[in-house]
Amino acid sequence: MPELPEVETIRRGLNQFIIKQKITKIDVLCEKSFQGIPILGRITNIRRFGKALIIDLDNQNSLMIHLRMTGQLIYDGAEDQLHGAKSLPKRYAAGHPSDNFIDRLPNRQTRVILRLENGTLFFNDQRKFGFIKTLPTSEVTNDSFIKKLAKEPWSMTAEELHTKLQKHKESPIKAAILDQTIVCGLGNIYADETLFSIGIHPETKSGALSLKDVNNLLHAASDVMQKSINSGGSTMKTYVKADGTKGDYLEKFAQVFHREGKPCPKCGTKIIKLRVAGRGTHICPHCQRKLA
């Protein structure tokens, strides 16, 4: 479920908590969730490629983490030991939203535990589609998933995307923008929000979009994802003893996603839900028209 903004939120959070910490032990509770040989080492850097997270170690190896549909990363810090800053929250969590963020851990859905010097990083994943794997740092950009990733919307020109869409001109535009090799970062929420924003029906054939449409699409995609990053993602929760903040993109900004039956913010027509490219899809039937 985590899309680019959620993964970026995780990256920023982990960056303040686990950088420079040493991984002292790795417990693999579910074999399927961990690929390769567990490698220990000191964390030097945390990077993001699309929806994938890379944790670099000081020994030329890296951990790659992909949360897929239901993955979560939950950091539980040893209290008051976080760089001596007592104001930092004890627990930092992001990914698939659930009570796991505040549950006692490990729990039934915990698949891998990374033991750190000053805390613990739990990888939870209900459906086991996500994974952590080890690979040499030099191989990260050669990884079969990472090397195929397209640019993120804010780095791509309309011409570039328009050309790519012409190669998939019979596919519905929603399917195309969910394809990480065409444009990178959007998932089911932000795809729906993007298409609503530019008033294009998700079943519109990709080849029917003009250069101007594609330009609008890129700007809208950038906008919805940046807004979400700025609000901490749609799923992120930071759990502090009493005062927790949480990612609130959905309640603050979502115009159509999970809003079937509610009025369109632009025209008041009821939002409807349909199925496009095998995914639940939310639209305003009045504002979003199929282009011929």
Next chain:
DNA sequence: CTAGGATCCTGTCAGC
């Protein structure tokens, strides 16, 4: 090559 559907897995919810 593209397009579309099945598939991986567990949990929850609507409907009977």
Next chain:
DNA sequence: TGCTGACAGGATCCTA
């Protein structure tokens, strides 16, 4: 209450 099928914020594999 208990069962059943549909569905889920992702990506890959298989088939036509």
